Amino acid sequence: MGCREVLKQNGYRITPQRSLIVDVLHDAEKHITPEEIHKQVSARFPEVNKSTIYRTLEVLKKLDLVDETDLGGNKLYYHHAEHGHHHHLICQNCGRTIEIEEEAFAPLKKILVTRYGFDPDIRHLAIFGRCVNCD
Amino acid sequence: MGCREVLKQNGYRITPQRSLIVDVLHDAEKHITPEEIHKQVSARFPEVNKSTIYRTLEVLKKLDLVDETDLGGNKLYYHHAEHGHHHHLICQNCGRTIEIEEEAFAPLKKILVTRYGFDPDIRHLAIFGRCVNCD
DNA sequence: GTGACTGCAAACGCTTTGCAATTGA
DNA sequence: TCAATTGCAAAGCGTTTGCAGTCAC
Numbered sequence: 387m388g389c390r391e392v393l394k395q396n397g398y399r400i401t402p403q404r405s406l407i408v409d410v411l412h413d414a415e416k417h418i419t420p421e422e423i424h425k426q427v428s429a430r431f432p433e434v435n436k437s438t439i440y441r442t443l444e445v446l447k448k449l450d451l452v453d454e455t456d457l458g459g460n461k462l463y464y465h466h467a468e469h470g471h472h473h474h475l476i477c478q479n480c481g482r483t484i485e486i487e488e489e490a491f492a493p494l495k496k497i498l499v500t501r502y503g504f505d506p507d508i509r510h511l512a513i514f515g516r517c518v519n520c521d
Numbered sequence: 522m523g524c525r526e527v528l529k530q531n532g533y534r535i536t537p538q539r540s541l542i543v544d545v546l547h548d549a550e551k552h553i554t555p556e557e558i559h560k561q562v563s564a565r566f567p568e569v570n571k572s573t574i575y576r577t578l579e580v581l582k583k584l585d586l587v588d589e590t591d592l593g594g595n596k597l598y599y600h601h602a603e604h605g606h607h608h609h610l611i612c613q614n615c616g617r618t619i620e621i622e623e624e625a626f627a628p629l630k631k632i633l634v635t636r637y638g639f640d641p642d643i644r645h646l647a648i649f650g651r652c653v654n655c656d
Numbered sequence: 657g658t659g660a661c662t663g664c665a666a667a668c669g670c671t672t673t674g675c676a677a678t679t680g681a
Numbered sequence: 682t683c684a685a686t687t688g689c690a691a692a693g694c695g696t697t698t699g700c701a702g703t704c705a706c
Contacts, residue, residue, distance in 0.1 A: 503653030518638030
């Protein structure tokens with residue numbers, strides 16, 4: 387079921403603005419900031435206000451249609467939930483980001499559950515360090 | 522070697538403000554925000570400006586005397602480097618934070634190195650989820 | 657004495673909010 | 682029709698910065 391159906395079924399309206407925001411998120415290959423979304427949406431639908439972007443992202447987040455990721459800066463990144471839960475290795479030297487699969491966290495997850503009684507929600511994770519090119 | 526010696530050796534001056542900030546960080550049992558530091562320092566040294574807190578933290582960070590942690594909110598947390606590198610499990614339901622030891626990350630670290638050629642700097646990590654009390 | 661440091665006030669970047677006007681269902 | 686949604690402008694929040702005065706060394 388697409389984003390639009392989910393929105394409708396939850397009593398939200400499909401406005402041109404929302405429609406475009408969903409499209410941009412869908413087409414984005416990587417995580418994307420509200421700023422970038424705004425820029426892209428503006429190109430096709432002038433005068434969209436940034437607050438509309440924020441409010442729409444809030445709705446989409448609530449409906450689990452997008453994932454919100456804190457990559458350590460002062461801004462947040464978003465990506466279409468269907469693109470799957472992935473994580474990021476961020477090289478502090480060259481800035482490169484490497485996507486890794488959830489599977490890599492299985493051992494850690496197990497330790498947290500068994501040893502700390504904590505059920506981690508490992509969907510929004512960024513790990514800093516140095517990549518192989520920068521050794 | 523204490524913070525004061527390190528500061529001196531690197532050509533920084535020991536001002537009353539810096540001295541107090543170092544004390545507060547040293548006495549803090551947990552990670553602490555610039556805001557909290559400011560409040561505590563102000564109690565003993567009125568009229569300390571918040572920018573002094575920020576500037577001092579920047580210096581201490583550069584000298585590896587404090588660790589900076591992004592706990593996912595919009596603010597940063599700091600703790601005295603001697604308190605060791607620990608990580609946080611943050612319950613998204615009750616807000617409780619649990620400290621875990623670096624050791625728990627050994628398996629993950631290994632995977633990242635061997636499989637992704639990435640040397641993680643796992644010093645500033647926060648993991649969200651649900652704690653055992655909130656199941 | 658002199659450069660490092662401080663307080664102040666203003667600005668910053670990202671995000672949120674109140675409100676009146678608009679619009680989708 | 683009419684509540685949901687939008688644009689606008691302003692404020693919020695943590696943080697940074699330029700500058701003139703002050704202070705540690």
